Amino acid sequence: MLITELKSRETIEALLTGKVFIINCHGCKEVHFPEKEAEALQKELTGRGIVTGIMTTDYICNPENMKLRLKKHMSEIAMADMVLVFSCGVGVQTVAEYLENKKVCAACDTYPLPGYQGVTPLEHKCDQCGECFLNITGGICPLTACSKSLVNGQCGGAKAGKCEVDPDMECGWERIYRRLKQVGRLDVLKCPVQIRNYATDKEV
Amino acid sequence: MKLSEKFSRGELVVTTEVGPPKGFHVEPMVEEAKEYLSNITAVNVTDNQSSVMRLGSLATCVALKNAGLNPIYQLTCRDRNRMALESDLLSAAMFGIENILCLTGDHTKLGDHPGAKPVFDLDSVSLLYTVGQLEKGVDLGGNELVGEPPKFCKGAVVSPCSDSIDAQLAKMERKVMAGAQYFQTQAVFEPDKFIAFMDKAKQFGVPVQLGVIIPKSVGMCRYLNANVAGVHVPDELIDELKADKEKTKAGITGVEITARLIKQCLPYCQGVHIMAQGWESKVPDILKLAGL
Numbered sequence: 316m317l318i319t320e321l322k323s324r325e326t327i328e329a330l331l332t333g334k335v336f337i338i339n340c341h342g343c344k345e346v347h348f349p350e351k352e353a354e355a356l357q358k359e360l361t362g363r364g365i366v367t368g369i370m371t372t373d374y375i376c377n378p379e380n381m382k383l384r385l386k387k388h389m390s391e392i393a394m395a396d397m398v399l400v401f402s403c404g405v406g407v408q409t410v411a412e413y414l415e416n417k418k419v420c421a422a423c424d425t426y427p428l429p430g431y432q433g434v435t436p437l438e439h440k441c442d443q444c445g446e447c448f449l450n451i452t453g454g455i456c457p458l459t460a461c462s463k464s465l466v467n468g469q470c471g472g473a474k475a476g477k478c479e480v481d482p483d484m485e486c487g488w489e490r491i492y493r494r495l496k497q498v499g500r501l502d503v504l505k506c507p508v509q510i511r512n513y514a515t516d517k518e519v
Numbered sequence: 520m521k522l523s524e525k526f527s528r529g530e531l532v533v534t535t536e537v538g539p540p541k542g543f544h545v546e547p548m549v550e551e552a553k554e555y556l557s558n559i560t561a562v563n564v565t566d567n568q569s570s571v572m573r574l575g576s577l578a579t580c581v582a583l584k585n586a587g588l589n590p591i592y593q594l595t596c597r598d599r600n601r602m603a604l605e606s607d608l609l610s611a612a613m614f615g616i617e618n619i620l621c622l623t624g625d626h627t628k629l630g631d632h633p634g635a636k637p638v639f640d641l642d643s644v645s646l647l648y649t650v651g652q653l654e655k656g657v658d659l660g661g662n663e664l665v666g667e668p669p670k671f672c673k674g675a676v677v678s679p680c681s682d683s684i685d686a687q688l689a690k691m692e693r694k695v696m697a698g699a700q701y702f703q704t705q706a707v708f709e710p711d712k713f714i715a716f717m718d719k720a721k722q723f724g725v726p727v728q729l730g731v732i733i734p735k736s737v738g739m740c741r742y743l744n745a746n747v748a749g750v751h752v753p754d755e756l757i758d759e760l761k762a763d764k765e766k767t768k769a770g771i772t773g774v775e776i777t778a779r780l781i782k783q784c785l786p787y788c789q790g791v792h793i794m795a796q797g798w799e800s801k802v803p804d805i806l807k808l809a810g811l
Contacts, residue, residue, distance in 0.1 A: 462626055463637065467644035468690035470623045471678045471705060474748040480626045492686040504689045508648040508697050510601075510659070511640065 316428035317443050318347040319403050321356065322421070330420045330450055333396030335360060336388070338410060339371040340402035345430070349423070353401045356422075367394040376405040376439065378413060385413070392417070404441030404449060404456060411454020411494075412439070418498050421449040446512055451503045453494035460487030466509040520589055521617045521672035522561055523700050526726040532790030533811060534591065534703070534728060535802055536563035537583075539574035545582045553586050555799045561589040561618055563703075563792070567598060570630025577607060581614045591674065592616045595624025600640035601649065601659050608653055612669030620674040620703065621646040621694075644690070647673055647697035675699040677727075678749030679716035680709050687749075688719055695723045703792040705749040706732035708756060710783040717787040726789035731780055733798050733805070734773045737761055774801050778808035785809075 319342075321327070337357055341348055360366050368391030375381045385392070392398065397418040400407045403425045411419035427443035440459035448457050448466055458464040462480040469488035472479030476489050495501050525532050537552055539545065556562050562583060566576040580590035592611050594604060611619065627637040641649060649659050656668040675694040681687045691702070702720075707713045707729055720727060732750070734740050737760050740752040756776060763772035781791050791811070795802055 463623065463639045463642070465623065465639065465642045467642050468693055469683060469686040470642070471676060471681070471687075472625065472748045473681070473683050473686075474746075475682055479748055480628050486683065486686075488686055489683050492683070492689060496685075501689070504693065505696070508645050508693070510645045510648075513640075 316345050316347065316430045317403055317441075318426045318428055319349060319401070319423040320426065320445075321349050321352050321401075322424055322447070324356075327356070327399075327422055330399070330422075331360075331365070331397070332418065333365070334367050334394055335365050336367050336392045336395035336398045337369040338375060338398060338400045338402070338406075339369070340375040340400070340406045341371060341373050342402065342406070343374065346403055347428075348401070353422070367391040375400075375402055376409050378409055381409060382413060404443070404447055405439045407447070407449050408439040408441070408454055408456055411449070415494070416498060418500060419454045421447045421454075423447065444511070448509070451506050451509070452491045453498060453500060453503075455487065455491045455494055457487060457491065460490060462487075464511075466511060468504065520561075522591075522674070523672040525560060526701060526789060531785075531811065532560045532701070532726070532728055533793070533806065534561045534563060534790070535559055535793040535795055535799065536565060536591075536593075537579070537799065538565045538568050538796075539576065539579040541571070541573050543574055545574060545579060548579075549582050549586050551799055552583060552588055555802055556588060559588075559802070560790075561591050563591040563593055563620060566593040566595045566622070566624070567630070570597060570625045570627050570632070572630070572632055577611055577614070577616070580611070580616050584615065589618070590616060591618040591620050593620045593622060594646065595622045596639050596641045596643070596646055597624030597627060598635070598638055600638055604641060604646060605649060605653060605658055608650060608671075609664075609669060612671070616671075618672045618674065619650065620676070621650065621699075622676055643675055644693045644697045647675060647694055647699055651698040672700055673698055674701045674703060676705065676730075677702050677720070678705040679720070680705065680707055680712045680751055681749040684716065688716075691720060692723060695725050699725060701725060701789075702727045704728065704730040706730050706743070706747075706794060707780065707784060708734070708750065708752045710780060713784050714787050728790035728792040729781065729784045729788045730792045730794065731777050732794045732796065733777045733801060734760060735770065735796075735798065736773075770798070770801060773798075774804050775808065777805050781805070781809040781811070 372384045401422045407421040424447045425443045426445045442458040473486035478484040564576045564579045580592045583590040623643045627635040677691045743750045
């Protein structure tokens with residue numbers, strides 16, 4: 316099991332820029348989704364006139380499925396300045412990769428629970444750290460894409476863009492830098508120093 | 520003496536580094552350092568360099584300090600969590616160590632304990648920030664320190680010839696924001712790349728020391744090219760070393776190349792960091808040839 320929990324109100328407000336398209340993933344049954352809280356927040360955002368559309372679906376971590384579902388919302392997405400995803404970390408990463416020129420943000424943090432972890436068909440991984448970093452990394456998880464799980468940028472170990480630990484693996488921070496540049500968000504690299512909080516895997 | 524004092528006076532800072540032995544008999548290393556490195560501003564002491572377990576960096580720093588040298592305590596985040604790092608920083612302050620260099624560290628898998636747990640609780644940026652917090656008298660847990668807080672000159676590294684130069688510059692900026700007061704670079708063999716890098720790095724207003732490795736042999740250069748991130752020895756330099764086949768000249772070419780690189784790059788930076796890698800005895804010759 317895993318649990319997704321809404322990020323704090325201030326955190327979500329700070330992410331908002333212009334018009335927003337919202338994706339809810341009610342996921343695999345192994346994920347607990349904060350349905351009521353998400354709905355209340357989305358109602359309020361809609362009331363402010365900044366929402367271009369809302370899509371609620373399941374298994375957005377399955378890219379074929381997600382692309383199919385997103386198809387009829389493409390005009391709403393085109394109108395939006397950003398996409399706010401309410402899902403576990405895998406879902407956000409899948410959407411961010413597909414909508415590679417869009418600002419894609421995570422509205423939730425993902426926490427682990429013992430038991431079956433659900434089905435994700437792809438290479439994207441969520442560490443269930445409980446303090447999702449995807450909003451400062453362009454939707455590429457630094458914990459799983461970087462061998463050292465660094466959260467403040469690239470180490471000096473990349474050679475020809477490959478990781479010092481595994482020459483078949485692309486440097487995660489090289490990918491993050493490229494993505495941030497692509498979506499015009501290099502300014503997030505000037506965010507405050509990030510320090511992991513290992514106390515977040517509390518009994519939620 | 521803190522390196523920052525020398526930098527702020529506009530003086531050239533020359534540093535080199537020593538690697539602690541795999542054992543606790545530090546005397547030969549200290550004797551060699553005393554003989555060849557006494558006139559140098561400061562000497563880095565590596566911290567389990569290349570993820571190979573050795574005598575501790577802090578203990579070696581104390582031994583060098585007692586021998587009259589000015590050590591730079593290197594700290595990596597590979598094998599200690601934030602509590603151990605903070606505690607070691609306080610220990611360093613107690614021993615009167617004034618200069619530190621904060622690094623993320625190589626991954627454990629690259630060294631001689633590949634099965635060890637890679638820690639990386641902090642990284643170079645958050646470690647610099649942590650030192651800044653201790654200097655304000657608070658630890659990372661938000662607890663107050665007792666008595667006068669420690670005060671260090673905080674350094675960091677950057678890789679100017681990296682093929683990910685934009686990502687490196689972004690990280691450098693984060694290090695400056697986190698409190699880095701000087702930088703030492705990865706080894707440079709391509710002055711053009713270094714000069715182009717300095718053109719962008721000078722905006723941060725923090726002194727940079729050119730990093731150089733003495734190219735000992737053709738084999739070493741090939742190894743660096745194949746294995747060491749951010750280091751590229753151009754073919755012309757390798758050919759130059761190849762031409763040096765007379766036994767009597769052994770090593771001289773490497774010394775000459777190093778001195779030349781220093782001369783070419785020095786107008787663009789604030790100091791030099793020589794990684795002698797066992798050739799500490801050649802450091803005085805390099806400095807003389809480079810006119811320092």
